[in-house]
Amino acid sequence: MNKDTSRRVAVTGLGIITSIGDSVPAFREGLFSGKCGIEPISLFDTTGFSCHSAGQIKNIDPEGFFSPREIKRNSRCDLLGLIAADEALSDSGLDIAKYTKEKIGVVLGGGAGGMLSWEKYRRALWLKKTRPRPSLLLPTAPCTLTDFVASRYKLTGLRATICTACSSSATSIGYGFDLIRSGDQDIVVTGGSESLSELTFSGFHSLRLMDPEYCRPFDRHRRGLSLGEGAAILILEDYERAEDRNATIYAEVLGYATNSDAVHITSPDAEGMSRVMIQALKNANVNVDQVDYINAHGTATRINDQMETRAIKKVFNGECAGDLTISSTKSMVGHCLGAAGAIEGVATVLALHEQVVPPTIHLEVPDPDCDLDYVPDYSRKKEINFAMSNSFAFGGNNTSVVFARSKV
């Protein structure tokens, strides 16, 4: 299966909010101009940490967009996700009322979800000051955004939330692709959302994986990742249907793969990374020499960037690796964990749509162990027909998604 007879999958709507842009046009501008969104954190107190910065979204201004009840009851993560979902659905031009709602699914990737709200509650209990508001606990489950998006737009199709840490929302794009190809669904809302939280911030801090200033992927002096927050939604749609309604087709999803390193819970492994890329290309029916651009996982931890480079070289046999352009969106927005795969999915789709490779910023001193073309500082015009987005997570959960330029 998975070839010949099954349906093709188009990306027909995008929505995004990150520290470098709170809409697709603003993000596009930030992405291609190499804007840095990593700045001092104001969301919570970072006293005592060795790092004080992250890709925090400064102006979420949900007033007017949400009802007061929604603002009170939703977590920051869910608010971000709803903003992105609304943009993506309106961008797609779909008149949802016209469609069979049970053929529209919602498959999102989750991260720490409403942890920030739970932390407020837990901290208040610990301080034994006031009795905290129990509704802070309602959005604790990682799947509340999925339910919110479905309920808000009355979508009754398949509903699933994937939680594989940093690869969650990349896999959500993959599952959405499967569901459309098999005919189970006609349209799937995919992507994910993540807000900064003390849990993840102190977690990565405790593992000594954070750069005290800002992350510098593939740089010789990189010292770790920067966290970020944001949400991105991609509307996937049966290609034929999208063509029939003259929708803007940003790109085509060709396939994906997930796998497990089965080696270590936190330490990445080049072998697992290369296998997932090979399998994704195989599932997508794309040859290695056809790939023009890779949106790397590129976290800027010492080991990830080294392993990912090694894995890419292994897949692309040294030779074609010379023509490959690779970049890390995390250099601008930080590592957005559960939303990272979706944000980088949007970046990859925009690269294909605009035929521009986004840069890796803060790459000043090349690392001899990372000797590929990471497109430092400035974006680059290039013919991009096939692109791949990598996401590698804690637990050794790897996902690669392959996209193609839509044929104009």
Added chain:
Amino acid sequence: MIEIAVTGIGVISPLGIGRGAFWEGCRKAKTGIKKITSFDTTSLRSNIAGWIDDFNPRQFMPPKSYRRMGRVSMMAVASSVEALQDSGLDLDNIDKEKVAVIMGTSYGNSSHIEDFYVSLLEDGPRGAHPFLFPETVPNAPASHIAMFHGITGPNNTFCQNELSAENAIMYARNLLSQNLVDVVLVGGADELSAMQYTCYDAVGALNKVRAEEGETIRPEPGSGLILGEGAGILVMERIDVARKRDAKIYGVLKSGVIRGGITDIGHYEIEGEQMARAVFLAIEDAGMDPGEIDQIDISANFTGELDKMEYNQLRQIFRGRNNNLEVTPLKYLMGDFGGAGIIRAAAILLSIYNKLPLPTVNIEALRSEAENFPVWNISPTGKTDTALMTSTTFGGGTSSLIFTKQ
């Protein structure tokens, strides 16, 4: 869609540890719901749950292997050991890249989230314990299964409240029907944690029963949610592959549907329109009609909303059965959790394979106005060839699966 065979079962549950003890517990309609003594509940309105007090990971793996695992990971790996052994598969002789691990869990190792955060509050940023954090990701149990057995194929984890395991089953079917893998270890696992329990208690979702230790608890339907914990793994293969290797086949997943009901946060689909739709589609996809369903396994969990909705819809769907509509609300015995769907599926498959019916209650017992506590009917004989498993979660998701004998 192709038929999926289940060729191995592993269960760690409040009804019994290991599939043998679990099945015995099922057949006796034994309750696993009891007073919680694993954490302090004195300040809470409730103190009961379906929980496991005699799980020893050492029975399944050497201590070195579980040194860094949270409770959910330990239970998940333990049930994977049992399920793989049961399946007769020799992992050393198959391509481990063609084996997938797909899990469903509500929150993963949530006690680690609490422990880690409290260590941050008490000891400051430099005191937060680094070993606790990696176990807080919900995919930790699936990753531990992969690491323990060296399984390098697709690995995925679903968190959809009480529909998590059902989501995992549907994704497993998706992988198998595309021929992307040969074998899937599909599972569900959750723990009863102070973190989750106090959250549910605070929002007023729980059954407000306070019991004494050793007291037999007989909650009334509609009186509020009772949480549970446990883990289960099913080994799934395409039926042709399973037959070719002469595997023991417990039963077959014939069809499956997931739909989303529209509702408010923290609530179940009130009318059950999508629940009924999923049941209809699953029965239709299996090429059957409601009259051909021998056993009905439902997700009722003592909440007024869900139990009443299932009552209303099932009375309508199976109206031909008049007052003889027997159903199996297994959560009445083991409590509710995100991975419960796997254990319910395991009960169905053991029933089909052993040709012994699941324990049932008359559906009238689900009505919150029912005055009597559910009376379990344990039948020595009965039709067991086909079963419907319907599941609905708060938040709106709903699924129906049809299992049959091979």
